[in-house]
Amino acid sequence: MAKLKLALYWAAACGGCDVAVLDINEKILDVAKLADIVFWPIALDFKYHHVEAMPDKSVDVCLFNGAIRSSEQEHIAKMLRSKSKVLVSFGSCACFGGIPALANLTTRAEIMERAYIEAPSNENPNKTLPQTKVSVPEGELTLPELYDNVLTLAQVVPVEYFVPGCPPTVDLILKVVNALATNSLPPVGATIASDKTLCDECDRKKEKKMISRIYRTHEIIPDPERCLLEQGLLCMGSATRGGCGALCVKVNIPCRGCFGPPAGVFDQGAKLVSSIASIYQTNGKQDIEKMVNELVDPAGTFYRFGMSVSMLKRRIPQKT
Amino acid sequence: MKKITIDPITRLEGHGKIDIFLDDAGDVANAYLQIPELRGFEKFCEGRPVEELPRIVPRICGV
Ligand code: SF4
Numbered sequence: 001m002a003k004l005k006l007a008l009y010w011a012a013a014c015g016g017c018d019v020a021v022l023d024i025n026e027k028i029l030d031v032a033k034l035a036d037i038v039f040w041p042i043a044l045d046f047k048y049h050h051v052e053a054m055p056d057k058s059v060d061v062c063l064f065n066g067a068i069r070s071s072e073q074e075h076i077a078k079m080l081r082s083k084s085k086v087l088v089s090f091g092s093c094a095c096f097g098g099i100p101a102l103a104n105l106t107t108r109a110e111i112m113e114r115a116y117i118e119a120p121s122n123e124n125p126n127k128t129l130p131q132t133k134v135s136v137p138e139g140e141l142t143l144p145e146l147y148d149n150v151l152t153l154a155q156v157v158p159v160e161y162f163v164p165g166c167p168p169t170v171d172l173i174l175k176v177v178n179a180l181a182t183n184s185l186p187p188v189g190a191t192i193a194s195d196k197t198l199c200d201e202c203d204r205k206k207e208k209k210m211i212s213r214i215y216r217t218h219e220i221i222p223d224p225e226r227c228l229l230e231q232g233l234l235c236m237g238s239a240t241r242g243g244c245g246a247l248c249v250k251v252n253i254p255c256r257g258c259f260g261p262p263a264g265v266f267d268q269g270a271k272l273v274s275s276i277a278s279i280y281q282t283n284g285k286q287d288i289e290k291m292v293n294e295l296v297d298p299a300g301t302f303y304r305f306g307m308s309v310s311m312l313k314r315r316i317p318q319k320t
Numbered sequence: 321m322k323k324i325t326i327d328p329i330t331r332l333e334g335h336g337k338i339d340i341f342l343d344d345a346g347d348v349a350n351a352y353l354q355i356p357e358l359r360g361f362e363k364f365c366e367g368r369p370v371e372e373l374p375r376i377v378p379r380i381c382g383v
């Protein structure tokens with residue numbers, strides 16, 4: 001088999017997805033046998049103009065991580081789409097917006113103000129903000145436009161596969177590598193993880209116990225054997241796709257939903273609300289009010305990794 | 321003035337771009353480093369419960 005041409009890119013991301021690829025350890029040698037890497041900013045010195053010069057569809061597979069929150073990221077996403085036969089939305093930021101999409105609870109103007117003017121480490125008396133074009137004595141400098149809205153890769157270009165996770169686990173990455181090596185990729189549109197919920201792969205005891213209070217994580221030390229939700233902790237397992245091996249839950253920490261909604265679930269937050277509603281003991285309106293008050297930061301919790309694909313999408317900015 | 325653009329800066333975590341301006345003699349007149357990216361942790365961490373921050377801020381840099 002001819003060697004595959006592989007590209008990897010990061011948009012609005014932390015670099016964790018790129019490092020996760022290296023976490024496959026010696027298996028990276030299999031990748032090297034299988035593929036020539038033609039673009040990978042974190043590891044190799046290829047520039048945008050090299051990618052631009054590549055013929056269309058000359059890249060066999062592109063693993064694209066990171067959300068889209070600037071004109072540059074959108075441009076590179078479109079460029080890599082036209083250069084690649086198979087485009088993989090890799091990691092939770094590319095698939096659902098991820099942590100960067102929490103910015104949809106604010107606005108670009110508020111972010112700029114905080115980061116460049118208010119932050120105590122700044123000294124910016126003239127309140128200078130980044131501009132897309134600026135003249136300097138030697139010529140002109142340009143910057144991409146920062147968008148108000150953080151988008152997923154698939155909201156910008158068509159995508160063949162989705163690999164969720166913040167970051168995707170080694171097992172899932174090896175699944176992708178093996179599928180490429182044996183030319184056995186699933187049908188287009190597939191999510192490479194479990195089709196069931198995280199609760200299905202969590203081996204904690206579920207006793208169908210009702211709860212009368214929601215706890216914040218620092219308020220109790222949970223029993224390591226019993227379901228966290230049934231102990232009153234907001235565990236997103238029932239609203240989250242399985243495939244991580246219940247990593248957080250195994251260390252007594254409630255799931256925050258980084259694998260996104262399971263197959264057939266339209267909205268992760270709505271699904272979790274229905275799970276909570278089914279186990280919260282209420283005897284009337286005042287209990288419901290109590291429950292609502294116990295939910296601190298529902299939007300930032302239910303959509304911790306999925307604001308871009310949620311029903312909410314973003315906070316509606318106040319008209320000025 | 322001739323401009324050489326290095327974009328992106330590679331083999332590090334994060335996004336960066338360098339513009340180097342050359343004078344008529346071909347010497348460097350000036351160079352600018354720009355960071356073409358901002359995610360906004362400074363702002364979007366506000367309003368999140370404090371006990372959740374240890375699970376949010378590691379995504380500033382995952383390298
Ligand atoms: S809610 Fe959490 S702890 Fe309970 S079964 Fe589901 S994943 Fe496990």
Ligand code: SF4
Pocket residue numbers: 166198240241244245246247248249254255256257258259260
């Ligand atoms: S337990 Fe939940 S938050 Fe943790 S890795 Fe798995 S899907 Fe992600």
